[in-house]
Amino acid sequence: MIKKEGSFKYLEIKNISKNFGETFVLKNIHLDVFKGEFLCLLGPSGCGKTTLLRIISGLERQTNGDIVQDGLLISNSPTEKRDFGIVFQSYALFPNLNAKQNIAYGLENKKINKKEIEKRTNNLIRLVGLEKNSDQFPSQLSGGQQQRVALARAMALSPGLLLLDEPLSALDAQVRSKLRNEIKLIQKKLNLTTIMVTHDQTEALSMADRVVVMERGHIAQIGTPFELYENPITPFVADFIGKMNLLKGKYDKKNCVFYYLNNRFLISQNKEYSFLENCLLGIRPEDIEIIKFRKNIEKEENILRVKIKEITYLGTIFRLTVVLESKLEENIFVDVISNQVISNNLKIGDFIDIKLKKEKIKLFESNL
């Protein structure tokens, strides 16, 4: 866990539940956020991540549970009494105020003198790099610039907590990756505790110190991007963060062997799995090797003979979709570097042998 020295629990989410009538949106959420941390709530739409963010802000009220921010119980505090800034997906910039007025909107309501407001507004404008655009109205700004105004406005009152609700999803790919870095830089510079909601795993992995993967109203896994990618604890997390092939079969615990159809796979003995014999084998596409076609494959470990069904070019790599002759409907994805495909002259319909790296194989409990 990446945890800075001396950092403390800034926000504690305790047993938060939310239901609309009969339907549960959030169920018993426990989560601690540390001071200065960049936390991402990641999940598919409808998993409850935005609801959780809105509960933290007070814009939505939880059915059960408590929230403690900086040592204060804020569970029932109205939004205006909570200490946070927020950026919405739509930005919600006031269309009749220019960039500067938007940023100063919260400051002007405080009892601060005009010079101080001017100074702080200008600092914020400089921080987000909008010196040239401060007199323009939102409709005259590009999407990325609007985003920066929204960010500066949210930070104007120097909040202890910054909430970002899908802040980049309305932007095109190039602007998005540029802003990702900028937001991250500003966040680190100010040591500002930040929670961001996103459904984009690349965004979450590249920005967050820790990622909370959510699935249907509960937390599936919390961890650093590295932990989540390397050690997903459920098939859902495994397939949501990156790509994971999941094969259903039987596990022989004693011999550390997994049976899939009539193939056997040796499983690394370093890992201990405690579940019943029916389970899922997980392997990422990049952890499968192509080996040369051999005559006697039975003696080799963890090898499958497959037929190429599809070849998709993805730039530096090719993604092959392959199938077993005995199970044509189950696709297995294999990522290979482009050179290998070209030099071996692989074509659709070819038979190849693939090897599942033993140490990369994971087993998951099967709830199917």
Add this chain to the structure above:
Amino acid sequence: MYFKKNLNKSFNILLLKILIIFVFILVSFFIIIPLLPLFLKSFSDNKNNFIGLENFTNYIQNPSLTQSFINSLKVALTTTFFSVLIGFIYAYALTRTRLPFKKFFNTFSLFSLYIPPLAVAIGLIYIFGKQGLITQGFFGTIPGFDINLYGFNGIIIGEIFYCFPQALIILVSALNLSDQRLYEAAESLKASPLRKFLTITLPNIKYGLMNSFFICFILSFTDFGVPKVVGGNFNVLATDIYKQVVGQQNFAMGATISIYLLVPSILAFLIDKNFQKNEASLISGKSIPFKPRKNLIVDSIMFIFCSLILILVIGVFSSIVLASLIKIWPYDISLSLQNFRFSNVAGNGYEPYFNTVFMSIYTAIFGTIFVFFTAYLVEKFKPLKKIRMLIYFFSTLPIAIPGLVLGLSYILFFNKPSFSVPFLDFQIFNPFSLLYGTMGILVLANIIHFFTVCFISATTTLKQIDKEFEEVSESLKVPFYKTFLRITIPLSLPTILEIGSYYFVNSMITVSAIIFLYPAKIPVSSVSIVNMDDAGDTASAAAMSTLIVLTSLFVRLIYEFTSRNVSKKSSVWINPLET
């Protein structure tokens, strides 16, 4: 465990709750509660003794009164049919064809909105009446033609004039929401024009169509002005109420007939509301608006049709103006301004006119503030959901309350200095009774009478303003009222002006809601038109009508001018990156 700090109390939410409850009390007292004395009255005799259903049975047993009910229905159904038909064809021409001079037709089609129904009827007298231009063949120059104006025919023509623009407005906005892509898809599938009309056009406007049926039905079922002037012996419910209350001072029977007038209106209202509930927009934000193609035959037919309608509208208006300028129609057709002196009408001179102008200004100012604030509280906030839903329902109700019924219920409610609590010997002072006999009650009646249309248009605008503005403000610790003043009002300014001008124009021309209410010391011009017409002084009535129409048009011009400036100023916020 955690150190205590008063984080849980919010002054703003408390203030908001108080405001919502305050507005709830106001709309209850202005819309719903005044109807109660009316209901009670319909079950009592004129000495306030409870007599159960006797009034209603008396009514049914009186053949001339039941005939009025049938007449009113006949009028309403016929008017609705023709108004919607004409409105639809006209709207179709404006939106779906290459009609030449479209802008001209568009502007002048709504002209009759500024002519009080009373004045339309007076105009009709000068065209089709006994001495009318057409009846007498333009002062005997050509053979005349008598359409038998007084009675059913006159009422129908007048009501169509009154209702057609209302249907037109609704249908134009319904037809404007179109998607070119649907028509292109249909064309690529080789659909015939009729099939396209039946499968794309009609389904898209069914809610608008239904809504225009309902509006026209209520307006023509309850209108008082037209039947009063050209009804002759053809009695309808609205004129019956007037006769019972003003002629015979029989409030109990007036209240009973009001119920007969109110029930079908409320019924139509509920049917429409239930129908509109299912409305889901079939047209998405990505739609490409329909672009009509040239079609010489259709365009020419539409041109002729629209021209005929406009000639009638302009003809009626011109005949009102002409009648007001002619010395003694048809005997001395020299021009003069003598009809504008109003000296022979109980010596009131211009007083009714100025009273009406002031009443309309007050209605526009207070009405706009009240309606916009109500819509804002209902639309933008989360607390007290049930109460806000009730406010919403109450606010949509006035459109189904006929003006005469509203006026009568206001008299019965506001003239009581106190209410007695049933079963207890206890009296509560009625603060609203202070309004009785003042200009205030006229303004209030107008505000409520036209409340629904204004409320709906305010709500629609507020819905389009991002709800997250309020949430952002909360997160920036800016109280809601500051955001209301600084963001919401500037963004809604075009609609606010529109509501103000709607209130002004309608207060200028209305008669039904205030004819029972106006205090003797505050005569108003629409009522004086009725009285002048009753006294046979039709020329002065025409002159007063001319003044009303010109004033309304003048205010509308000011509105157009201001709103153009406003939209110029705000275009920089609205047009994204177009320059």
